[in-house]
Amino acid sequence: MGMLSVAILAALAGPTRADLQTFDFSFTNVGGNVPGTVTGDIELSFSGDGTGSATSVTITGYPTGLNLVLLSPPIQIQDWDVLYNSFTVSDGIISYAQYYSIDNSIRAQFTLNVASENRLLVNGFEVADSQGLQGIVFTSVPVPEPSTLIIAGMAGACGLTYVVANKRRAARNTTNAE
Numbered sequence: 001m002g003m004l005s006v007a008i009l010a011a012l013a014g015p016t017r018a019d020l021q022t023f024d025f026s027f028t029n030v031g032g033n034v035p036g037t038v039t040g041d042i043e044l045s046f047s048g049d050g051t052g053s054a055t056s057v058t059i060t061g062y063p064t065g066l067n068l069v070l071l072s073p074p075i076q077i078q079d080w081d082v083l084y085n086s087f088t089v090s091d092g093i094i095s096y097a098q099y100y101s102i103d104n105s106i107r108a109q110f111t112l113n114v115a116s117e118n119r120l121l122v123n124g125f126e127v128a129d130s131q132g133l134q135g136i137v138f139t140s141v142p143v144p145e146p147s148t149l150i151i152a153g154m155a156g157a158c159g160l161t162y163v164v165a166n167k168r169r170a171a172r173n174t175t176n177a178e
Contacts, residue, residue, distance in 0.1 A: 020055065021047050022141040023094055027118040029063070030135065032128035036063025038120045040077075041141065042099075044087055053085040054078065057099060059110070059120065067125050077101050077110050084114055094138045112136060 021044050028037045043056035057077040062068065068075075080103040088096035099112040111119040116132035129135040 019047055020044060021089070024139040024141055025112070026137045027112075027127070027129055027131075027135050029127040030129035030131065032119065032121075032126035034063050034065040034125050034127050036065065036127055038062045038118075038127050040074075042087070042094075042138075044089065046089075049089050049091065051086065051088040051096070054087060054099065057101070057110070062120060063127060065125065066120065066122055066127065068122050071106070071108075071122075080108070080110070092140055095133075097133060097136065097138075 023042045026037050026039045029035050039061040040059040042054050045055045046052040059075040060073050080101040082101045084098045084100040086098045097113045100114045101110045107123050109121040111117050113133045117130055118135050119128040
């Protein structure tokens with residue numbers, strides 16, 4: 001009974017994300033025709049230092065002047081045609097990035113550090129800079145620890161199981177004594 005309770009609570013807790021790491025990013029227009037900043041997040045397929053691809057690239061904000069009539073944040077860029085997808089993390093910081101994705105149905109491109117350009121281009125409107133990796137601000141997003149509620153629930157389920165087992169044991173001992 002106790003093991004069943006623990007198994008159910010563990011299943012409700014969802015998958016662990018220890019094998020992934022997430023970074024927020026932003027870049028600001030320097031050479032495009034739309035002033036403002038593009039923001040988003042990148043989920044990498046590895047944890048710690050190393051090189052690998054992003055499993056998720058999401059744009060969470062962009063200037064209203066981009067005229068993204070068909071799209072509203074969050075925009076799942078990894079669903080577009082991905083041509084380049086490589087990131088390197090050193091000492092917890094993204095030290096290399098090269099990501100390029102296009103969506104021909106809406107005439108859109110998204111670039112991080114390809115030919116030293118960072119760009120979100122849609123139908124001729126763009127936020128862009130030619131500063132490459134130096135033009136991108138990356139911020140590491142910590143992996144959330146298990147919820148206190150889940151831990152408390154597991155402790156409560158174990159405690160309840162212990163109480164029920166003790167009552168049953170006491171009832172059995174009373175019946176056997178008679």
